[in-house]
């Protein structure tokens with residue numbers, strides 16, 4: 430069996446088109462232009478590229494976009510003051526502070542100051558709690574992207590056994606919550622789990638969110654399982670020239686695609702979904718702030 434390759438790039442394009450439709454309807458029917466503010470502190474090149482992409486895609490779907498680039502030397506108090514100003518700004522429905530921030534700034538304090546109603550990254554304790562008990566609100570972006578790809582491929586996930594490898598607050602825990610909500614039987618594995626290959630072999634759905642290149646091997650995968658590889662690992666690629674790199678997932682793609690029913694590639698799988706889901710969350714918060722039911 431050779432797996433279906435799940436094309437996250439094209440799914441994300443379609444999602445952005447649907448989001449542009451929601452933006453147009455919010456403007457035409459309610460006079461609301463969803464607004465997203467992105468704050469970046471310092472000059473991390475990876476973060477700069479990512480934030481530029483976010484700003485570009487926000488504008489492309491017709492939303493209002495604000496980008497704040499603060500110097501490395503900015504004080505914690507100044508960042509907090511900016512977040513509070515954005516909390517109070519009626520033109521802004523989503524606030525995202527790009528992490529990591531420099532060492533002299535406490536990320537927990539910054540995140541904790543974001544109004545949960547505008548927390549499009551779903552990082553605040555209030556948002557995490559809402560996700561856990563199933564109240565409406567933003568959903569962590571990468572996990573939401575994984576869920577959309579799964580639903581698109583499998584339809585009803587009810588009763589399927591999902592093994593999530595990784596338990597971070599950013600990916601592993603929220604995706605486990607979402608899959609539980611979909612009536613999956615969920616196993617969460619981590620660095621202390623015993624017999625990881627044996628656990629993964631039981632899975633109808635494998636979510637790999639570890640951050641270790643190609644750690645999950647093809648012979649760990651149950652034939653026909655759906656594999657969602659969240660991992661993004663940049664490794665040296667001297668065969669491409671001096672100093673060149675390439676991206677690898679957490680799953681050994683070449684062997685896994687011979688066994689799985691469907692699998693996401695890296696790059697081009699989960700990665701492109703994250704920003705599209707950030708925009709989807711901004712539609713959700715803009716709707717809820719204005720007393721409207723968010724589009725499903």
Ligand code: NDP
Nearest residue numbers: 571595596597600619620638639640659660661699700703
């Ligand atoms: P973290 O480092 O925060 O978490 C990694 C998790 O993997 C931890 O729970 C850890 O267990 C577990 N783990 C580490 N080693 C092993 C092992 N040998 N066996 C089993 N479990 C192990 O990473 P993130 O969750 O933030 O990210 C995971 C990956 O996803 C990374 O490659 C990251 O780049 C990528 N990513 C991709 C995104 C996208 O847009 N596609 C967005 C976010 C992340 P323990 O808790 O016990 O330490």
